[in-house]
Amino acid sequence: MRAMETTPASDVEQRLVVVEAALEEALVERNRLWEQLKQQQADRRELEYLRTELRAVRASRLWRLAGLYQRAKTFVSAGLKALRRL
Amino acid sequence: MAGLVSVAIPVHNAARHLDEVLAAVRAQEVDGEVEIVIADAGSSDGSREIAERYGAVVQRIDASGFSRGGTRNELMQRARGDHVAMIAQDATPASTRWLQSLLEGFEQAPDVAAVFGPREPRPAASHVIKSEMERHCAVWAEGEAIDTQRLERTPAGIAAYRRFPGKLTFLSDVNCCLARWAWERVPYRDVPYADQLLGRELIEAGFAKVFHPDARVLHSHGIPPVASFKRYVAELRALHEVLGTVQPWGPDSTLSDLRGVAGVRHWAIRRAAAMVASRGRASSVADEMPRSALLDEDAAFDPGWPWEFVRRGYPRRDIRVEPRPARSSGPITLSWVVPPWRVGSGGHTAIFRLVEQLERRGHSCAIYVFDSFGRERRPAHELREEIVERFIPVKAPVFKGLEDFTPSDVCFATNWRTAWAVRDLPGCGEKLYLVQDDEPQFYGASSEAIFAEETYRMGYRCIGAHTSWMADILRNRYGLESHYFHCATDLDLYTFADEEEREPGLIAVYARRTTGRRAVDVALAGLMELFERRPGVRVVLFGAKSRPSVPFPCEDWGVRTPRELAALYRRASVGIVFSLTNLSLVGQEMMASGLPLVELNGMNVTSELGEPGEHAQLVEPRPDAVADTVERILDDREMAAATARRARAFVEQRTWDHAGDQVEEALFDFLSRPRELAGST
Numbered sequence: 001m002r003a004m005e006t007t008p009a010s011d012v013e014q015r016l017v018v019v020e021a022a023l024e025e026a027l028v029e030r031n032r033l034w035e036q037l038k039q040q041q042a043d044r045r046e047l048e049y050l051r052t053e054l055r056a057v058r059a060s061r062l063w064r065l066a067g068l069y070q071r072a073k074t075f076v077s078a079g080l081k082a083l084r085r086l
Numbered sequence: 087m088a089g090l091v092s093v094a095i096p097v098h099n100a101a102r103h104l105d106e107v108l109a110a111v112r113a114q115e116v117d118g119e120v121e122i123v124i125a126d127a128g129s130s131d132g133s134r135e136i137a138e139r140y141g142a143v144v145q146r147i148d149a150s151g152f153s154r155g156g157t158r159n160e161l162m163q164r165a166r167g168d169h170v171a172m173i174a175q176d177a178t179p180a181s182t183r184w185l186q187s188l189l190e191g192f193e194q195a196p197d198v199a200a201v202f203g204p205r206e207p208r209p210a211a212s213h214v215i216k217s218e219m220e221r222h223c224a225v226w227a228e229g230e231a232i233d234t235q236r237l238e239r240t241p242a243g244i245a246a247y248r249r250f251p252g253k254l255t256f257l258s259d260v261n262c263c264l265a266r267w268a269w270e271r272v273p274y275r276d277v278p279y280a281d282q283l284l285g286r287e288l289i290e291a292g293f294a295k296v297f298h299p300d301a302r303v304l305h306s307h308g309i310p311p312v313a314s315f316k317r318y319v320a321e322l323r324a325l326h327e328v329l330g331t332v333q334p335w336g337p338d339s340t341l342s343d344l345r346g347v348a349g350v351r352h353w354a355i356r357r358a359a360a361m362v363a364s365r366g367r368a369s370s371v372a373d374e375m376p377r378s379a380l381l382d383e384d385a386a387f388d389p390g391w392p393w394e395f396v397r398r399g400y401p402r403r404d405i406r407v408e409p410r411p412a413r414s415s416g417p418i419t420l421s422w423v424v425p426p427w428r429v430g431s432g433g434h435t436a437i438f439r440l441v442e443q444l445e446r447r448g449h450s451c452a453i454y455v456f457d458s459f460g461r462e463r464r465p466a467h468e469l470r471e472e473i474v475e476r477f478i479p480v481k482a483p484v485f486k487g488l489e490d491f492t493p494s495d496v497c498f499a500t501n502w503r504t505a506w507a508v509r510d511l512p513g514c515g516e517k518l519y520l521v522q523d524d525e526p527q528f529y530g531a532s533s534e535a536i537f538a539e540e541t542y543r544m545g546y547r548c549i550g551a552h553t554s555w556m557a558d559i560l561r562n563r564y565g566l567e568s569h570y571f572h573c574a575t576d577l578d579l580y581t582f583a584d585e586e587e588r589e590p591g592l593i594a595v596y597a598r599r600t601t602g603r604r605a606v607d608v609a610l611a612g613l614m615e616l617f618e619r620r621p622g623v624r625v626v627l628f629g630a631k632s633r634p635s636v637p638f639p640c641e642d643w644g645v646r647t648p649r650e651l652a653a654l655y656r657r658a659s660v661g662i663v664f665s666l667t668n669l670s671l672v673g674q675e676m677m678a679s680g681l682p683l684v685e686l687n688g689m690n691v692t693s694e695l696g697e698p699g700e701h702a703q704l705v706e707p708r709p710d711a712v713a714d715t716v717e718r719i720l721d722d723r724e725m726a727a728a729t730a731r732r733a734r735a736f737v738e739q740r741t742w743d744h745a746g747d748q749v750e751e752a753l754f755d756f757l758s759r760p761r762e763l764a765g766s767t
Binding site: 024027028030031032034035037038039041044045046049082 | 109295395415416417418419448449450465466467470481482484485486496674
């Protein structure tokens with residue numbers, strides 16, 4: 001009680017300003033981390049979605065048929081190259 | 087788990103394996119005494135003597151008296167243990183922990199009625215059988231961990247059950263253990279597939295079932311083709327009779343089957359068995375087999391019933407808030423739960439504008455789309471792109487659903503449906519309700535009106551949009567704390583046009599008839615009256631995708647871009663937009679463009695626009711009154727121009743910056759006075 005009575009008002013005000021500035025800074029940092037977390041979650045969801053899409057595309061008949069065609073094309077062109085070398 | 091445990095085995099000429107089976111049972115390491123109870127159906131190969139050698143209690147029955155369910159019920163009655171393991175006469179426990187593992191299954195939850203374990207192929211079994219057994223076990227926790235099955239009695243849970251009932255119901259008395267208390271309530275039925283049916287009935291009665299990977303038995307048969315065919319017919323017939331499963335047939339299922347099986351011969355046998363087993367019903371069984379109301383194909387059931395989120399919201403409870411220390415400044419975190427939108431939605435324009443305004447002031451936002459009707463198919467990142475491109479650039483990430491919800495200082499509900507979802511979200515310092523209209527009024531006497539009005543009793547603190555009328559309803563009728571903000575208009579887009587730029591007799595009418603509160607037919611009736619008086623007027627309707635039925639020739643512009651509408655507002659001589667609740671943003675855009683506005687006269691309008699003639703002409707909802715007022719505006723262009731100038735000045739005061747200030751002020755007012763609620767956690 002005695003200490004409080006003897007502490008000059010200006011000191012208390014100064015400490016208040018410092019603490020409030022620290023609080024503000026902490027809140028800004030808290031918001032920055034919150035934003036970062038939310039962005040990571042959103043990115044993860046987008047990645048999951050794109051992976052699912054990719055799986056669906058790769059599982060489609062069209063993709064598999066195209067794959068067969070690509071392999072056949074590679075095989076034929078390799079064969080042709082070999083023939084040309086002969 | 088100390089005490090007596092029973093192992094029950096129905097037997098008929100089982101000498102080939104019985105000695106090995108009973109030796110393995112006697113070798114079990116288990117707390118308590120193990121009792122073996124055997125029902126011998128007239129064996130003539132010495133099975134009874136083998137059983138007696140292992141100290142089994144043997145009950146003799148005639149071969150004709152043996153039945154799948156009846157005999158097992160008798161075994162259950164004769165057994166003395168609280169838990170009775172049922173195994174087949176040729177199923178050998180694979181380890182000394184088999185019985186203890188079955189008992190451990192009952193420790194998973196107090197409502198576990200039955201525990202079952204995997205069947206492993208005997209060493210001599212073919213690779214086809216091995217592969218099939220492995221795939222079967224993989225259904226439960228990949229066959230590697232304890233898995234508890236329980237029927238979730240929600241639309242989604244029932245739908246999952248109907249898609250794959252066997253995942254929950256599978257129970258085979260080749261290797262399972264029953265709790266006596268459960269069997270006393272749900273005994274075996276005397277039907278051919280009694281074990282499968284018991285599994286279904288236990289699950290449907292609300293009990294749990296457990297798969298324990300360590301409760302393994304060795305059990306497999308050789309597979310000469312005929313025996314294999316018979317076995318499949320029996321198994322698949324059981325699935326068909328008990329669960330209604332029909333084995334699919336067609337190119338897709340054939341391809342997928344061929345990938346899954348280890349041999350074409352095996353596949354052909356299985357396919358033939360499926361054809362026999364799962365088409366039609368076995369006449370000997372059809373009448374005895376109790377049907378499942380949950381699995382009935384003809385049952386009226388829609389897992390997509392959209393009001394489940396409301397049903398779960400009862401009984402009534404206080405809003406969930408976790409009060410934080412009082413704050414009146416500094417950055418805050420805000421979650422916005424919004425309904426799905428269409429481009430041009432006025433309500434969403436206001437929400438996203440406010441998000442952007444608060445982000446500018448240093449606050450952090452996240453947007454969650456709550457789509458109870460499942461209408462939005464696009465992924466979250468595409469929704470965000472649409473906000474940025476078609477509404478306003480915001481920094482906030484967008485999420486579909488509330489799975490990724492993170493506690494925040496403030497969480498906003500933005501319409502009545504989202505208010506149900508937001509109320510119970512955890513970890514928020516404050517929950518606010520952005521009330522953009524008196525939504526219960528949208529529905530007349532209906533379930534929706536009841537559900538919507540209930541959200542005003544949830545204890546939200548509110549920020550009403552647009553008018554003091556809305557805030558007053560929340561305060562006076564429902565006793566809610568409420569601030570309000572003025573919605574703004576894009577003044578760069580809706581620029582003011584003078585009288586000389588306007589086409590005499592051109593009337594622009596907002597005609598979205600599907601929005602009942604726009605009273606479109608009151609406007610059309612008034613315009614028909616006017617048309618009779620002045621055939622020269624030219625009416626342009628806009629705002630609706632579908633062409634409205636109109637009693638006079640007019641142009642229907644349908645849905646147009648804001649830019650096209652702004653051009654229309656600059657050219658027309660009269661604009662008509664009616665609001666039966668709150669106030670339309672379209673009217674404000676017309677006022678910004680200098681277009682003399684005709685609105686309905688009501689507290690919702692006058693609370694914002696003042697007395698009739700101050701900023702707009704306000705009419706009673708009567709066709710003659712509408713025609714009179716429009717006629718007066720068309721005739722008295724000086725009066726019209728003066729009203730338009732006052733209206734423009736009025737709208738200019740309402741900027742989004744100003745709205746942002748109002749909402750931020752309201753936020754800090756609420757946050758500076760944290761509340762204590764009975765339901766707060």
